[in-house]
Amino acid sequence: xxxxxxxxxxxxxxxxxxxxxxxxxxxxxxxxxxxxxxxxxxxxxxxxxxxxxxxxxxxxxxxxxxxxxxxxxxxxxxxxxxxxxxxxxxxxxxxxxxxxxxxxxxxxxxxxxxxxxxxxxxxxxxxxxxxxxxxxxxxxxxxxxxxxxxxxxxxxxxxxxxxxxxxxxxxxxxxxxxxxxxxxxxxxxxxxxxxxxxxxxxxxxxxxxxxxxxxxxxxxxxxxxxxxxxxxxxxxxxxxxxxxxxxxxxxxxxxxxxxxxxxxxxxxxxxxxxxxxxxxxxxxxxxxxxxxxxxxxxxxxxxxxxxxxxxxxxxxxxxxxxxxxxxxxxxxxxxxxxxxxxxxxxxxxxxxxxxxxxxxxxxxxxxxxxxxxxxxxxxxxxxxxxxxxxxxxxxxxxxxxxxxxxxxx
Numbered sequence: 001x002x003x004x005x006x007x008x009x010x011x012x013x014x015x016x017x018x019x020x021x022x023x024x025x026x027x028x029x030x031x032x033x034x035x036x037x038x039x040x041x042x043x044x045x046x047x048x049x050x051x052x053x054x055x056x057x058x059x060x061x062x063x064x065x066x067x068x069x070x071x072x073x074x075x076x077x078x079x080x081x082x083x084x085x086x087x088x089x090x091x092x093x094x095x096x097x098x099x100x101x102x103x104x105x106x107x108x109x110x111x112x113x114x115x116x117x118x119x120x121x122x123x124x125x126x127x128x129x130x131x132x133x134x135x136x137x138x139x140x141x142x143x144x145x146x147x148x149x150x151x152x153x154x155x156x157x158x159x160x161x162x163x164x165x166x167x168x169x170x171x172x173x174x175x176x177x178x179x180x181x182x183x184x185x186x187x188x189x190x191x192x193x194x195x196x197x198x199x200x201x202x203x204x205x206x207x208x209x210x211x212x213x214x215x216x217x218x219x220x221x222x223x224x225x226x227x228x229x230x231x232x233x234x235x236x237x238x239x240x241x242x243x244x245x246x247x248x249x250x251x252x253x254x255x256x257x258x259x260x261x262x263x264x265x266x267x268x269x270x271x272x273x274x275x276x277x278x279x280x281x282x283x284x285x286x287x288x289x290x291x292x293x294x295x296x297x298x299x300x301x302x303x304x305x306x307x308x309x310x311x312x313x314x315x316x317x318x319x320x321x322x323x324x325x326x327x328x329x330x331x332x333x334x335x336x337x338x339x340x341x342x343x344x345x346x347x348x349x350x351x352x353x354x355x356x357x358x359x360x361x362x363x364x365x366x367x368x369x370x371x372x373x374x375x376x377x378x379x380x381x382x383x384x385x386x387x388x389x390x391x392x393x394x395x396x397x398x399x400x401x402x403x404x405x406x407x408x409x
Contacts, residue, residue: 001014001018001025001028001029002032004017004018005029011029044091045087045090045091045094046087047075047081047087047090047092048091050079050081051091051095053079054071054088054091058096068085068088068089068092069085071088072084072085072088075088104221108143108269109142109143110143111143111280111281111284112175112176113142113143113175113176113177114142114143114176114177114178114179115139115140115141115142115177116139116142116178116180116223116225117138117164117178117180117181117223117226118138118181118223118226118227118230119135119137119138119155119181119183120135120136120137120138120230120233120234121133121134121135122134122136122238122239122240124240126239126240126243127239127244127245127246127247127250128244128245128246132153134151134152134153134239134247134250135151135152135153135154135155135159136150136151136152136233136254137149137152137159137163137164137166137167138167138226138229138230139164139167139168139171139178140225140226140229141171141175141278141281142175142225143267143269143277144267144270144274144277144278145225145229145265145267145274145277146171146262146274146275146277146278146281147229147258148167148170148171148258149167149233149254149255149258150162150163150166150167150170150251151163151247151250151251151254153247155183155185157185157200157201157296157297158296158297158333160183160186160201160295161201161204161295161296162295164178165293165295168208168288169288169292170255171278171282171285172278172282172285173282173285173286173287173288174208174209174210174285174286174288175210175285175286176210176211177211177212177213178205178210178211178212178213179214179215179222179223180212180213180214180215181214181223182195182214182215185198185201186201186214191217193214193216195214197212197214200297200298200299203329204293204296207289207343209289210286232261236254236257236258236261237250237253237254237257259275261274262274262275262278293343294333294336295333295334296332296338297332297334298313298331298332299332300312300329300330301327301328301329301330302327302328302330303325303326303328304319304323304325304326304328306324306325308320308321308323308324308363309357309359310330312332312337313332313337313351313352314356315353315356315357315358316357316358317330317337317339317347317349317359318347318358318360318363318364319339319346319347319363320346320363321366321372321374321375322369322371322372323341323372324372325371326341328340328341328346329341332351333351334351335351335352336348336350336351337350337358347360347363
């Protein structure tokens, strides 16, 4: 109101602009000319009577932000305070100065050192004739700002790993560190620097040879580069505004548009297009393993029993006999169980079958080693029932089994 009047607007014009009466404008103009101060602003709030108690409470709040709602609740329960939270807020503002502004250090990592990872959610997407909830994993190289995006239908452990593998393939290598959120698929307990990494994800990171760096909780600035790209993704491709027949079509369109985007946008570290800066950074990334791991949602370590079997999810699975007595790694994949020794797959079985004993007879064959004697070979008595079972006849006579019995005599 004062600015409009100083600019020479009439009382009626100011009243129309502000939606009040002309009398209201005239009244406040007089008060401003006389520099009138409201009597209420001179009164001390009721919280001033509890000054000593409030000061003692403030000194106990070491670290973290002051929550005046918590103080108000504590005063009401413990000190018999009956006034409002507003009174405490007015008293606090007059009594204690505003805290210092902490400057924020901007950190730029060298090429090949870091990539930032984040999920973006797209609920209610029409894919073909189906309405689904989609998510996109974004991995951004911190130095060149080159990004890769892989779409999925869920954020479970299998999608978390498969999407990261897809992104790293598109980026042409593995950076030294992946900076991530405190998501359950990566972090078991804790947050920030005090995290315990999920054992399954830790094993995945070890095999791909990168370190896991978790952000502080509720600190999106810690991975601001990928957060910015998450906003930009909705401008590049938004499946809620376009129609795609399936996930493969959406992924193909995303890859093509991101490639164009990399030539349009500039890298702030070099001033060149992101595509050119990425060519420099790609040479410093760790090469992808020759045998990329299959995504797995469970990883455990089990000893191999004397019968060449390991326990996993209530069933027993066979492994080659030469690993008897050793500790092996067992992974649960989508529909399969893999047994590994030093990242090499030594056995592969179907997962989730009704059988409690899953065997591969080839695991019991072969020559003895310096440490393990080979199992006794099957004799004629052992081989013959298997041949009969594998013959394919639905109705068998007792004669073949009688001949087996004759063999045993």
